[in-house]
Amino acid sequence: MSTLVLARKYRPRDFDSLVGQPHVVQALANALTQQRLHHAYLFTGTRGVGKTTISRILAKSLNCTGVDGTGGITAHPCGTCNACREIDAGRYIDYVELDAASNRGVDEITQLLDQSVYKPVTGRFKVYMIDEVHMLSNHAFNAMLKSLEEPPDYLKFVLATTDPQKVPPTVLSRCLQFNLRPLAPQTMHEHLVSVLVQERIDAAAPALQLIARAARGSMRDALSLTDQAIAHGAGAIDEAGVRQMLGAVDRGHAVRLVEALAARDGASVVAAIDQLRELGLSAAGTLEEMAALLQQMAVLQVVPEAVDADDPDAAAQVRLSTLLAPDETQLLYSIVLHGRAELALAPDEYSGLVMVLLRLLAFPSTKADKSPSASHAEVPPPRTASTAARPAVSAAAVSTPIRSATSRRPVSPIDDRRPTERPAGTHADRHGASPTPAVELDPSGETDRPSTSQTTVASMASEPPPWIDAPEASSSRPASGERPDVAVEAASARIIDAAPLGLDSQRLGDRWTETVRRMIDAGSIGALVRELALQAECVAIDTAATPMVWRLRVERETLRAASHCDKLQAALAEAVGRPVRIETEVGIAVDSPALREAAERARRLAEAEQTIENDPLVRALMSQYKTARIVPGSVKSL
Ligand SMILES: [Zn+2]
DSSP, X not given: OGGGHHHHHTOOOSGGGOOSOXXXXXXXXXXXXXXXXXXXXXXXXXXXXXXXHHHHHHHHHHHOOOTTXXXXXXXXXXXXXXXXXXXXXXXXXXXXXXXXXXXXXXXXXXXXXXXXTSOOSSSSOEEEEEETGGGSOHHHHHHHHHHHHSOOTTEEEEEEESOGGGSOHXXXXXXXXEEOOOOOHHHHHHHHHHHHHHHTOOBOHHHHHHHHHHTTTXXXXXHHHHHHHHHHTTTOBOHHHHHHHHTOOOHHHHHHHHHHHHTTXXXXXXHHHHHHHHHTOOHHHHHHHHHHHHHHHHHHHXXXXXOOTTOTTXXXXXXXXXXXXXXXXXXXXXXXXXXXXXXXXXXXXXXXXXXXXXXXXXXXXXXXXXXSSSOOTTSOOTTHHHXXXXXXXXXXXXXXXXXHHHHHSOOOHHHHHOTXXXXXXXXXXXXXXXXXXXXXXXXXXXXXXXXXXXXHHHHGGGSSOHHHHHHHHHHHSTTOOOOHHHXXXXXXXXXXXXXXXXXXXXXXXXXXXXXXXXXXXXXXXXXXXXXXXHHOEEEEEESSSSSEEEEEEESOGGGGOHHHHHHHHHHHHHHHTSOXXXXXXXXXXXXXXXXXXXXXXXXXXXXXXXXXXXXXXXXXXXXXXXXXXXOTTOOOOO
């Protein structure tokens, strides 16, 4: 295979030329020099970090006879003796490499171990290298264990695995373990430069940087990608070609997006994404580039002198690192990382990208004092007007209409759907009667706002995601001077119905169902936890408690396992944007998301069956064929 040419050609043949893993090299070299040899070594680490390479060098070190044939065990194998040459060529009789991923059966291992009773044919040591050792069957492990317990002097084991967790402890405890680390992009970059100099191939530094990043710590992958880049670029490696080959997005787009977000310029964000769409550049790739950029910005914000002068993007990183506050950088990084999972759920990946990136603008800026363009949240900068005209709107534009609309018309969207069941006044009445955390935390709110409007802000809560309300916290209390977390606490108390345990069961059910759907859409809960969420009825939400308490009623004891509850609690905290505690009780759930789904399905099915029965064609058929009937259950709603 031509793609392995460089990786094979430049496989290090001694410890001195090995790239990376200095801690492993040091320990092995010392052991060899001092002849303190262990009989079994375990190398762990992801693919392509050098496990097989180190094993071969170790085998040579143990068996090298030196240039003149009189050498002994050495940390510097000569590379010219018979043992060194044959191990390099992969045909040394006393060095056996076995890939457990393809030789899983107990047979191969027992065969190998049977042969281990014979002394080495030509060398000092027999060295058995078993790669992906975690793939061995239990029988094979047991067979090997005997040899590991009482190994003959001449037998050495080198075990390698990408998944040490799956290696039985009885085996682990008999091995000297070395953890091989993924290589740093800079280390790989340097090695690629030296390889290409030897190959006399022109390569642009930014192109190699891209390859080094894409290889994710695997030198073998980096060299394979370099092979591909040479083929792709017809002998030379340039940045544009490598970007195209990797499907990578030009870092310039990521820079422009971060710039627009730092300036809170929603219009430019949308325009930049339109441009990505026109160029056909991947939305996921854009988020990846942005994550890498934000990570470097975050480092520069903490360690300004950590500038990598060789990085073609260094200047942009330095500039951007001053435009965003460190906490905003962290927030955007988190939004960008988690946003990747959302892209697949969006109607199309670019509209998904718009939503993910505009999310930052839904949070109040913490950099208001430093950036003249980002004025206070309550007084939106002039460009917000143009932003609001676009389909995607900024946070300020979203939150203002909600507030004004609700104060005019004190009915929640949920109430709108069931006007007869839910007269508008009921919440307000109950609300006015109970002391609320919002009032305690924000005494001014009671006097300058009618209680109905406060209630309806609360009852809106089950609709918008938690971040929509966040700007309100700062805009309604701009000069309070309180710690920001207190302001957020106050806002959150108002997000939920302000009266602890005060939501009626219908609205608790609405809120729980909507929240569960959001967690499922975000992919934040796995199968069993999802089952718990869907089967549970929310019987109370206590916003006054710290952290706030969600009380769930579950029928099946098995679903209440602490591990499920912990995971659900973490996902819920993320969904509502504040710490929560989940309490569960055993009982029959009468209003769970699952029951609501079942009811909805039954309703749609009945509707579909009705439609079918009323269909003129079906009616004609039925009257024509007297025995024709609609098979019960065969109608499916779409
Ligand atoms: Zn040698």
